Amino acid sequence: MTNNPLLSKRIQTTAVTLFLVWIAAFVLLFYYTLNLNWFASAADSLITNILLGFSCLILGTVLKFYQPKRELVLFVIILSLVLAAAISFISRFLLSSIFVHYLTYTSFLTFSLPFRFMILFVFLAWCAFANVLWYRLEEQSETQVRLFTAKNLAKEAELNKLRHQLQPHFLFNSLNSVYALTIVNPKEAGTMITKLASFLRGTLKRDDEVWVSVAEEMEYIQLYLDIEKVRFSHRLNLDIQIEEATLDLCLPGTLLQPIVENAIKFGLYNTSAPVLISIAVKVENHVLKISVQNPYDPEIKSAGGTGFGLTAIRRRLYLLFADTELLQTNSLEGNIYLTTLKIPQQYDQNDTH
Numbered sequence: 001m002t003n004n005p006l007l008s009k010r011i012q013t014t015a016v017t018l019f020l021v022w023i024a025a026f027v028l029l030f031y032y033t034l035n036l037n038w039f040a041s042a043a044d045s046l047i048t049n050i051l052l053g054f055s056c057l058i059l060g061t062v063l064k065f066y067q068p069k070r071e072l073v074l075f076v077i078i079l080s081l082v083l084a085a086a087i088s089f090i091s092r093f094l095l096s097s098i099f100v101h102y103l104t105y106t107s108f109l110t111f112s113l114p115f116r117f118m119i120l121f122v123f124l125a126w127c128a129f130a131n132v133l134w135y136r137l138e139e140q141s142e143t144q145v146r147l148f149t150a151k152n153l154a155k156e157a158e159l160n161k162l163r164h165q166l167q168p169h170f171l172f173n174s175l176n177s178v179y180a181l182t183i184v185n186p187k188e189a190g191t192m193i194t195k196l197a198s199f200l201r202g203t204l205k206r207d208d209e210v211w212v213s214v215a216e217e218m219e220y221i222q223l224y225l226d227i228e229k230v231r232f233s234h235r236l237n238l239d240i241q242i243e244e245a246t247l248d249l250c251l252p253g254t255l256l257q258p259i260v261e262n263a264i265k266f267g268l269y270n271t272s273a274p275v276l277i278s279i280a281v282k283v284e285n286h287v288l289k290i291s292v293q294n295p296y297d298p299e300i301k302s303a304g305g306t307g308f309g310l311t312a313i314r315r316r317l318y319l320l321f322a323d324t325e326l327l328q329t330n331s332l333e334g335n336i337y338l339t340t341l342k343i344p345q346q347y348d349q350n351d352t353h
Contacts, residue, residue, distance in 0.1 A: 023049050040105045043098060048091045052120060055083040056127045063131045076128040084121035088113055171200070177231050192230040199223040214281060214288065215247040217256055221279075224257055228264055235268060239278040246281050249288045251343045252316060258309030259292050259339050266337055267294035288343040296337045313341075 023045045030041035059079065068075050092109055099105045174196050181189040199220075212220075218240075229236055260279065267275045278293040310327065317326040326342045 019049070019053060036105055036108070040099055040102060044091075044095060044105075044109075047094055048087065048116070051087045051091055052123065055087055055124060058083065059124060059128045060131050063128065063135060067132065067135070072132065076132065077125060080121055080124040080128055083124050084117055087120050088117045091116075174227060177227075181231055188230050188233075192227055195223065195227045195230060199227060211250045212253040213247065214242070214249050214251065217251060217253070218242060218281070220254075221256055221260055224260065232264075232268055235272070235274050236264070237274055237276045239276060241279070242281040243283060246283050246288060249283060249343075249345055251288060251290075251341075252320060255313055255316065256290060256341065258313060259290075259341060262309055263292045263294035263337070263339065266296045270297060283345070286345050288345055290341040290343075292339045292341075293332075294337050296335055298331075298335060310339075 026045035026049065027038075027041045030036045030044055031038060036044070062079065063076075092113060095109055096106055099109075178189055178192055178196065181192055225236075225238060260277070263277050267277060275295055278291075280291045282289055310329075314324070314327050318324055321344060326344075328340045328342075330338045330340075332338050
């Protein structure tokens with residue numbers, strides 16, 4: 001439960017001002033309407049309204065710590081009745097003691113007791129239900145905040161899980177490549193291990209970076225391509241085109257490497273001929289667009305795989321942007337396989353690192 005709304009610092013000054021105006025209004029009402037003297041009017045208004053204000057505080061405090069799940073309305077009505085009766089009789093006792101010789105006022109006090117009780121009851125009941133509504137709304141708001149926070153934590157946990165799963169996914173594939181290379185070219189295998197160590201060292205350094213710039217990601221991709229170049233030598237040809245305007249744009253870290261790995265797998269694993277892998281990075285309508293092309297032979301079964309890389313990318317993009325169309329794959333004329341990645345740039349890039 002939150003603090004009593006009547007004690008909120010934001011409305012404390014306003015509440016005090018309204019309370020004083022309320023007291024003054026009753027003083028004028030008693031004086032001009034009922035022809036009581038100023039002292040009796042002021043005393044009646046002060047004593048009755050101070051008791052009323054104190055009762056409102058009691059109501060707020062009780063409802064802050066205790067609200068029955070059943071029969072809440074009955075509980076509020078009974079509590080308001082008790083407090084209204086208490087105010088009526090306490091104020092009558094005090095005022096009768098003060099103005100014992102003022103017969104006109106004491107007669108008015110006795111006559112007005114039932115009306116006072118009804119007015120006090122209605123006011124206290126309204127105050128009680130206002131407190132109940134306030135606390136219920138605040139509780140609902142806090143529940144929504146907790147739910148939103150829990151969803152964000154779950155999303156961040158899944159993003160981190162997917163991001164960290166991509167690293168061993170690549171590592172296992174690279175180790176398989178090293179193993180294959182040790183059989184045919186042990187010297188090059190040593191070079192590949194060295195480059196792989198540099199690549200993994202860079203991966204550890206940027207492990208906590210959810211977002212990276214295009215320049216950083218392409219430097220990371222270049223290390224990966226150097227490793228693949230060692231393995232495939234002259235068979236792997238690259239055409240990398242990066243618009244200068246994209247270098248400072250951002251994308252989720254470790255997102256592009258599985259796409260490039262997929263292109264190399266489909267383009268090179270089932271052929272001994274030279275293959276051209278094309279990577280184009282540009283910006284269109286505030287959207288970073290990265291295209292990766294590779295040739296493929298539709299008659300030859302592609303190399304086996306779990307399909308985890310592209311699936312993980314789609315899931316990460318959906319968690320970040322709630323969009324399932326940011327990663328697209330298409331087959332073009334001439335047996336060219338095109339993978340297109342789109343990253344909206346509407347976010348403040350200074351907050352993404």
